[in-house]
Amino acid sequence: MGAERRDFVVAGSGAGGAAAAARLVAGGARVLLVEEGPLARPAGDAFEAVQRYYADGGLRAALGDGLLPIPTGRTVGGTTTINSGTCLRTPADALARWEGASGGAFSASSFSRLVEEAWRALKAKTAPAETMTASSRLFLKGLERLGIPGGHNLDRAEDGCVGSGLCCFVCPKDAKMTSYKAFLAGLEGNARFELRSGTSLVAVEAGAGGVRVRLRGGAEVRAEGLVLACGTTATPYFVRKFRLGPDWRGAGAGLSVHPAAKVFGLFDEEVEGRKGVPQGAGVVDPEDPAIRYEGVYVPPEMSAMTVPLEGRGLKRWMDAKPRVATFGFMIRDESRGRVDHPLGAAHPVARYRMSPRDYARMVRGARFTARAFLAAGARRVLLPFNIEANEAADERGLAALPLEAAGPAALQMMAFHPLGTCGLGRVAGWDQSAGPGVTIADGSVVPESLGVNPQVTIAAFGLRAAESLLGVRA
Amino acid sequence: MISLACLLPLARGYARHAGLDDDASALAARLRSRLSLAPWWARAYFGAGALFVRFAAPLLYLGRARSFAGLTDEEREELLGKLQRDGRPAARAAFLGVKTMLAVTVYGPRGTDGR
Structure with a gap:
């Protein structure tokens, strides 16, 4: 069987991937969105939800001073399905630093516009x-x-929250605006969009003529471009393994965890x-x-x-x-760790010392x-x-x-917001590119510890990635 | 289930130590139900952790060549405290998984399927 063809493949349905996919479809592109995890349903209890929808059953942790659990989602919507739903805008001082460091390639005002767009899509509102x-x-x-x-x-x-208290364990009222609800649910039935869950990226070949990706199970897809949105702890695996972009060697370092x-x-x-x-x-x-x-x-x-x-x-x-x-x-941590993948993409080994x-x-x-x-x-x-x-x-x-x-x-602590392993200007270009045909749109591109819950920022990076790709197409 | 066989004696001892008067078969059913949700490698990890706590930890932390079940009440209390407070990555890794399973089974809601 020959390779399937799309305009874009998006790998990962978290905050960045979902936003990127939706914007690409809205711009007329045919998009295949692949997600390793299943669609989440309310579970029997919190423990069952953790086993079903958290990466490694919630056992993912960084080694360092001790053991630092880093819970991330493995489900449609990624970590937005298992987070608390808190929305905070990207700090203005961070935007200013990025604009300065990029020589203007990153525009704080343009990004702020995308932050507001993400805010609206997520229906962010003050908790009553x-x-x-x-x-x-x-x-x-x-x-x-x-x-x-x-x-x-x-x-x-949120949209219709009644205070069930289970934000991190799949909202039983489906009231949390996960990235699935905010960006993808409205695409069901759209002929230009396909969400394929229960599969994952295995291999990437990228060049000036486009990309060829292989998925688990053997399917191959050719596309103009790939949006890598597998998450802070997984995306660096692909960047390093397939040498994506001129600075691929740095992928995995720069981990901040909040x-x-x-x-x-x-x-x-x-x-x-x-x-x-x-x-x-x-x-x-x-x-x-x-x-x-x-x-x-x-x-x-x-x-x-x-x-x-x-x-x-x-x-x-x-x-x-x-x-x-x-x-x-x-x-907002100044400490930095790193993520490596001796066991493959699915089981990252993170290290972090405070x-x-x-x-x-x-x-x-x-x-x-x-x-x-x-x-x-x-x-x-x-x-x-x-x-x-x-x-x-x-x-x-x-x-x-x-x-x-x-x-x-x-310390008995946890880390819910891993960022930075393919930071802008260090691994990804300031346009989020990782070489021809590949764009990164997840927490890995955030170049510093934000100090705030990052889902709005990451969604904005997803929108930015899509706008850039559609602009190139045009 | 091998992991169940490794964990159940520890879960019983842990519950008894906490003064939780738990029906043995109900505890076993809850533990089996919890374990069945985890992939094989996680079950192996929990089982290995249980064997560590039951047999290796008394010697390593108390200098007592006895199993967890064979310790006195005060020795069990001392051992659990030391395990909880040992922040070294290897020690945390050895205890964290089994504590996860013990805690959710012993302190979680009652009911045959943990719900």
């Missing part, structure tokens, strides 16, 4: 107060009592963390804008594994769960969150450090915790 979880309300109450301004409701990609952790607070009242939008509220640290605080909730079937205790201590907090609030924080400055920020984030909970009336707080003394009942006890000496290996 009535959907706020008790955890978020308590955190905001604590800020108020401490006299710290700036607490606010976060903007989210480390995050959460604090537990035990209250007298029932908290019922599940009711409401888990990540509905937030605040920027008043003294260090590299630290952001955002709500978080983990369902009961998953929560025990996130508690930095074992044995009877764990049991004590799990017994008290109806009265336990949680709130999280994350930092700098002392980043660690200091994590300590500050933990203390700040704990202070807010104590101010709101928490009887006890539990901080995300795997050390003996990680609980406190008051400010004095909190101040006495030896967190600074504990070190990054003690």
Whole structure:
């Protein structure tokens, strides 16, 4: 059988790939979008959702100081299907830096236009107060009592959210605006578009005359161009293996992860963390804008594994769960890691070590969150450090915790926003190209740690990639 | 299921240590249900982690040539704490997977299919 023919192949249906595919189709192109994972359906519970729709069943992690879990999606919609849905625009200072570094090849104003377009497509809107979880309300109450301004409701990609509390485990009401809902669902039935899930890219041949790609199962497709949107941890595999672009050797380095952790607070009242939008509220640290605080909730079937205790201590907090609030924080990291693929594209090996400055920020984030909970009336707080003394009942006890000496290996943290492994200007060109016929449109092109939830930025990069390809066609 | 055979004794001991009075067959059913969702390599990883905790960890962390089940209550508490606090990548990798399975099975919702 001969190769199939399309105008473009898009590999990956996450924030960038979905946006790119939709824009290409709107521009008249025939597009094949391939996605390794299945279409997500509400699962029996959170654990089942993780097994079905998270890459490596949620076991993907970076080696370094310790083990840093990096949950990413393996489903139609990519990580947007399993994220919290929080939307934040690309920071203006980042856009200015990229414009400066690119000599004008990257236009901040043009990109801002695409950010707004992505924002509209995602139906991003402020979470209504009535959907706020008790955890978020308590955190905001604590800020108020401490006299710290700036607490606010976060903007989210949703359409009809009723606060089911399962954003990260496939919304049972289908109310989250995943990249599938925002960009692809409307293309069903369009003769120029095909979504082929359960398959993945295996090989790429690219040149001035176009690309030839091979998919798992043996199908071959010839196209004018390939949009690589397999995600920060997978795209570098293809760039290196198939030597895409003049700077392919650098692919895999430059990994930023946006480390995050959460604090537990035990209250007298029932908290019922599940009711409401888990990540509905937030605040920027008043003294260090590299630290952001955002709500978080983990369902009961998953929560025990996130508690930095074992044995009877764990049991004590799990017994008290109806009265336990949680709130999280994350930092714009200066640390950088890398991703390699000795086991192939599907099982990346990431390495990441945290700098002392980043660690200091994590300590500050933990203390700040704990202070807010104590101010709101928490009887006890539990901080995300795997050390003996990680609980406190008051400010004095909190101040006495030896967190600074504990070190990054003690942190119970996760990283939800891996970026940068094919950064613009370092691996990808400033036009997102990786040699003739190949464009990259996922988190791997983001050239620095954003410090904000990146799905809007990545979607904008998808739109930008498509506009560039359509412009070349024209 | 080999991984079930590796994990179940540990899950029982872990639940008993936490003071959770769990019906053995219900616990086994929940564990089987959870394991069945994972691919073969993850099940192998969880099973290996269980064997590590049951047989290697008491010697490595307590200097006791006994299985997890043969430890005293206080020794089990000490061992679990040390496993939780060991931040070295190899140790975290050895414990993280099995803790995932233990936590979700023992502390997750009851019911024959974990729902």
